[in-house]
Every structure is written in C-alpha cells, then in structure tokens.
Amino acid sequence: MYRTKTCGELRIEHVGQVATLCGWVDSYRDHKGVVFIDLRDRYGITQVVFQADTPTDMQTIARGLRSEDVIQVTGEVLARGAGLENPKLVTGQIEVRGRELTLLNKSKTPPFEPRTQDLPNEELRMQYRYLDLRRPVVQQAIILRHKLAKATRDYFDRHSFLEIETPILGRSTPEGARDYLVPSRVHEGSFYALPQSPQLYKQILMVAGYDRYFQIARCFRDEDLRADRQPEFTQIDVEMAFVKQDDILSTIDGLMAHLLKELRGEELPLPLPRLTHREVMEKYGSDKPDLRFGMELICLMEIAENCGFTVFKNTIANGNRVRGIVAPGAAEKYSRKQIDELTEFVKQYGAQGLAFFRVKEEGLDSPIAKFFSAEDQQKLIAKLGARAGDLIFCVADTAKVSSAALGALRNRLAKELALYDPKEMKIAWVVDFPMFQWDEDEQRWVAEHHPFCQPHEEDIDILETDPGKVRAQSYDLVCNGYEAASGSVRIHDPAVQQRIFSMMGIQPEEAELRFGFLLEALRYGAPPHAGVALGLDRWSMMFSGTDNIRDVIAFPKNQKASDLLTGAPAPVDAKQLRDLRIKVDVPVK
RNA sequence: GGGGCCGUAGCUCAAUUGGUUAGAGCACCGGACUGUCGAUCCGGAGGUUACGGGUUCGAGCCCCGCCGGCCUCGCCA
Numbered sequence: 188m189y190r191t192k193t194c195g196e197l198r199i200e201h202v203g204q205v206a207t208l209c210g211w212v213d214s215y216r217d218h219k220g221v222v223f224i225d226l227r228d229r230y231g232i233t234q235v236v237f238q239a240d241t242p243t244d245m246q247t248i249a250r251g252l253r254s255e256d257v258i259q260v261t262g263e264v265l266a267r268g269a270g271l272e273n274p275k276l277v278t279g280q281i282e283v284r285g286r287e288l289t290l291l292n293k294s295k296t297p298p299f300e301p302r303t304q305d306l307p308n309e310e311l312r313m314q315y316r317y318l319d320l321r322r323p324v325v326q327q328a329i330i331l332r333h334k335l336a337k338a339t340r341d342y343f344d345r346h347s348f349l350e351i352e353t354p355i356l357g358r359s360t361p362e363g364a365r366d367y368l369v370p371s372r373v374h375e376g377s378f379y380a381l382p383q384s385p386q387l388y389k390q391i392l393m394v395a396g397y398d399r400y401f402q403i404a405r406c407f408r409d410e411d412l413r414a415d416r417q418p419e420f421t422q423i424d425v426e427m428a429f430v431k432q433d434d435i436l437s438t439i440d441g442l443m444a445h446l447l448k449e450l451r452g453e454e455l456p457l458p459l460p461r462l463t464h465r466e467v468m469e470k471y472g473s474d475k476p477d478l479r480f481g482m483e484l485i486c487l488m489e490i491a492e493n494c495g496f497t498v499f500k501n502t503i504a505n506g507n508r509v510r511g512i513v514a515p516g517a518a519e520k521y522s523r524k525q526i527d528e529l530t531e532f533v534k535q536y537g538a539q540g541l542a543f544f545r546v547k548e549e550g551l552d553s554p555i556a557k558f559f560s561a562e563d564q565q566k567l568i569a570k571l572g573a574r575a576g577d578l579i580f581c582v583a584d585t586a587k588v589s590s591a592a593l594g595a596l597r598n599r600l601a602k603e604l605a606l607y608d609p610k611e612m613k614i615a616w617v618v619d620f621p622m623f624q625w626d627e628d629e630q631r632w633v634a635e636h637h638p639f640c641q642p643h644e645e646d647i648d649i650l651e652t653d654p655g656k657v658r659a660q661s662y663d664l665v666c667n668g669y670e671a672a673s674g675s676v677r678i679h680d681p682a683v684q685q686r687i688f689s690m691m692g693i694q695p696e697e698a699e700l701r702f703g704f705l706l707e708a709l710r711y712g713a714p715p716h717a718g719v720a721l722g723l724d725r726w727s728m729m730f731s732g733t734d735n736i737r738d739v740i741a742f743p744k745n746q747k748a749s750d751l752l753t754g755a756p757a758p759v760d761a762k763q764l765r766d767l768r769i770k771v772d773v774p775v776k
Numbered sequence: 777g778g779g780g781c782c783g784u785a786g787c788u789c790a791a792u793u794g795g796u797u798a799g800a801g802c803a804c805c806g807g808a809c810u811g812u813c814g815a816u817c818c819g820g821a822g823g824u825u826a827c828g829g830g831u832u833c834g835a836g837c838c839c840c841g842c843c844g845g846c847c848u849c850g851c852c853a
Contacts, residue, residue: 214813214814214815216811216812216813216815216816217809217812217815218809218810218811218812218815218816219808219809219810220809220810220811221810221811221812222812223811223812223813223815225813234812234813236811236812238810238811239810253803253804254803267811268811270811271811271812271813273812273813275813276813279813296786296803296804297786297787297803298786298787298803299786299787299788299803300787300802300803302814303787303788303802303803304788304802304814305787305788305789305801305802306787306788307786307787307788308782308783308787308788308845308846309845309846310844310845310846311786311787311845313845362853363852363853364851364852364853365851365852383852383853384853386853408852409852410851410852411850411851411852412852413847413848413852414846414847414848416852531779531780534779535779535780535848535849536849537849624853633853634853635853636853637853638853639853640853673853745845745846746845746846746847747844747845751845
C-alpha cells in the first residue's frame, strides 16, 4: 500500500499518529523557510507542511512541486496552532508535518486546475476530462450516481427482483429511434443493432417465467442530443408478470421513497400523485410538467370568442385555443424589449405571436388593450386570477401549439422569476397517454409509447373507429419538468397485438418478419405483464441539482455525439472495412 | 435540416462601440519571504483576436463564408 490514510479522514483525534498520504498537489505555498502543500484525493484535502528543519533534499523536492504532481508523504499528524485552523477544510484542525516525501509522478502544467472557480469551456473540460473529473463537484455527482445505482439494486433485490443482463448486440426492429448499427463480419451484409432499450428481451423474460426482472441497462439511440439527452444512456429497466398498472406504480413509488430516504434523508409521501395526460396538457401545456410551481394555463375561450380582438376571435371561430398564464409580480420586471425576446422564444414552438397585458389597478395596459372593453378586461383579470403588478401572456393557436408555447414559456418565466426552490423534487405520475399519434409525414398512426402497449379495456371497441381517442395503459413518472420514467402494461393477447399493428399500417407478414420472435413467444403462455424504465442519468441529474446530463456521466459525448477525449467516432482502416464488406460513400462537400 | 448565443495569452475575461504599440487576474518562469491556506511582494516571458475572404485611409469590433462549442425546434416508440 502506498498510503495509510486518505486526504479526507485525519482529524484532531489522530494527532500524534504517523500517517502516509498520497494524492495530487492542489496548491502550494512557498515561504522559503516553510512550504505548505494542499494535498488532494477524492476524499478531501489535507495540508502538508515542510518546515525549516526539513532535510535539504526534501525541501528541494517540496519547493519544486506544482499543481497536479502526484506525491506520497509520510509525517506526523499535528494539531494546528490556535488561529491557524482552516474552517474551510474538514481536515482544517490538523496538518501533516512532512518527514518523507516522494514525487510519484510529475504533472505537465495543466491547462486548467481542478480547483478553478472560473470553469473553462466545455470543449476543454471534455478534452481533458480526467482533469475535470478531479474537480470535487464532479466527483460528488459521480459518487451520487453510484449511490443511486446501489440503492436501486438494494431495493429491487429486497423485493425479489432478479437482475438479468440482456444482449447489446441485437436485432434492428422498426419503429422508434434510429438504431446504431454494428456490422457482422460472419454474416456479410447483415447488421446487429444496439438496443434502444431491452424492451423485447424483458417481455420475453416474462414469458420465460422470470416474473420480477430489473436491469441497469445501457441503451443507445442515434438521435440528436440535448442538455438532457445522450446517444448512450442508462435505464433502470423493470418488468413484472401477473401485475396491473397499479402494481407497477406502487412498486416504483416504493423505489422513489427508498431513494429519497437513502440519498437525501427525506420522507416521500406516498402514493405519488397521479395526473391524467389530458389534465396536464390542459393545465401545464406539457406531458412532463414542472410541478414545483403553479402558473397554470387558463382557457380564455368565453372571453376571446366575443372580444374585439380579431386574432382571438378568429382563433376560437376556427376551433382553436386561446389560453393565458399569469406571471406574478412581473409587470415591471419585463421591459418591452424583454417581452419581444419572449415573443421570439414562443415562436420557436410555432406560435404566431405573444399577447401580453400589464395588470394595473385600473385595468390592463397593453398595445392591444384597446380591443378589449373595460368589462372584458375585468373578466380577463378575474378569469386568470391576476392582480395588479402581474404580467399576463396569451397565445392563440391550435391546442398543440398553444400548449407547447405556453408550456415552455411557463417554465422559462418560473425560472427567471425564481418561483420555486431549485433543490426541491416534485414527483408525479402522468397516466392515460393516448395510444396513437397521427404522423403527418408518414400519413399513418404511430404508437405514442410503443406498439406493445395495452390499450384501456373500455377503449378497445373504438380502436379502429376512433384511434385518436384510444387511451393506453401507459404512464410516465415526471420530476421537475423531466420525463424521468416511462412504462406501460403490455399486450399479451396476440389478437389485440395484431389489431394494433394493423392500425399502424404494419401488415401481418411484416410484423412476423420484424417482431416474429416476440409474437411467437407471446403464443406460448405469456403471462399478463407490465413494466417501466427509469432514466438513471436524469435521476442522477436531479439528485445532483444539475441541469446537464454530461455532469453525471464520466465520459459523455458532445452535442455532435463525439467523445472529445478519445476522438470517437473516427475513420477505420481499409482492412477493417474489407473484412466487413463495407464500402464508405461519403459525399464530398 | 432550421433558429439563437459564443470563439481575444495556457485559463477566465477586458479593449471608451471602426482609430496609435490588444490589457488585467490566475497559471507559467526567475527572485524575495519561517505559518500560509485564493499566500504576499518584485521582475519576466507569453497573442496568426478560431480560420478564409470582403468593406474601409484604418477591422478584435462591420459584411460573407467556414470550422469548433453550447442552447434549442424538428427528431428522440
């Protein structure tokens, strides 16, 4: 062993002992006669001191130490004198008086130091990710992620779940995200697909009798990245047999309570709230609402349809929506210029414009206030529950666009106005998602969740006649505006499965060709089953209080899906391509 | 594929809005200093203003292109 103690554990009670520490030089202070080294490892920082009576050769080494050099130090643990303690360090009551010093490895001058307060840009952090990972806040996030995974395994183990691994090299199936493909050398011209999720395998495990399965599974989706999306990510994947929707929900309720308890020491009241998809779309304009604050969307149809403002009136006449939100106390906080920025913001979501009203004691102040009678203005204020000093925003558009625009505006305003405690976690279920969504481009119905999802029993009759109204037995767990888990009751009746495929324009022959192995499995005594998958990365984000998924992944990809540390992806040797019978045909720009 | 923001010393930023020789803090190098803890003090070195064009008497600043980074719409069952 190179060390007897870590840099985070020495305390006043260790005074008098001799300890050997190893770590990185976090900072050095050379006072000629006395040299201080702040030594860092992942457990903390301990001050090492070399005094005037230190042998000369060791003083020379100590003086030459620079940031991120790796050293081993042996010395006596001393209490720091009165007034010399450092309250910023948990080890600040003591220091180690260096008696032996070994430079284990010299560091190049780092492009940035782990202790820096001014974070360099992400490009540099990712390129030197090993230096970035030395930063205590990053280490805390990585440690928290470990604890999250550990607590998850403990919980499922305690409830008789089996952790079962499923293949990474699988088969490409239609629907869903773009696959990452892996060419087969043995089968020329054929490809494996990396799993978008272990969906099919876990259903087959249910058929196979492993009635409580979970896995912390890596998933891959070749789609564009976001602050909360990586092309490879980790799911806490769960499936249970002989259960209904409620059983899954209460199982995950229990998991969440366990995690809150283990990771934050908080009690989570159960059951978690269950909101319908219809309800959250109406109130929050989003299927993953941030429930830490109110600011609900209010329907203004009654006022809009008879008001003097043609834009509102026509929107209602065309069967569309006029809805508004109230930003409390924001009337004087947003200048005209800032409101123009908000208008640009909602245009991203397809809105044509953004109506706004400053609420005054005497009525509404707005460029369009003149189109509203005094009576209509009072009705508007009353309907929205607005008060003097508030700022009202309205969007008149289709249900879809007004939801998207106002839902996004609601989140932005709440953040800017600090309407919630960023540390709080507000968790709820959203249930009864629509079974299908009409795809304009493909001119067909596509599954909102996935094609193996069981419709509500009472909606099965209208499957073919009114598919847009069919509700699925599917559910998402939402937290602070993120989709943090998603699942459904699965179809175990091959006849119902066939009808769903046919609704989506997938012919029986094609279904057999693509999903035949699953359909066949379902014919051999498939138990009723249901499942869910939680986003481990996103939960790690929320527990760490960050809004960037890269903060909780040791080696993340950048926005263009590259790994700036290793340079992946990269071209390969011609020989590798020949072995795989692959010809690359990249158009010249 | 579209929209937005950004790119100046190793790093974080500034440069009186188009005007002389592009500055500061940290880091680095040299020196001073026996109790610091963002050590301090003195000195030094360090720049193709991402890159390529253009406008102009004059461009870090304006215009076009391009590369890179981030955010976002589409996309993500």
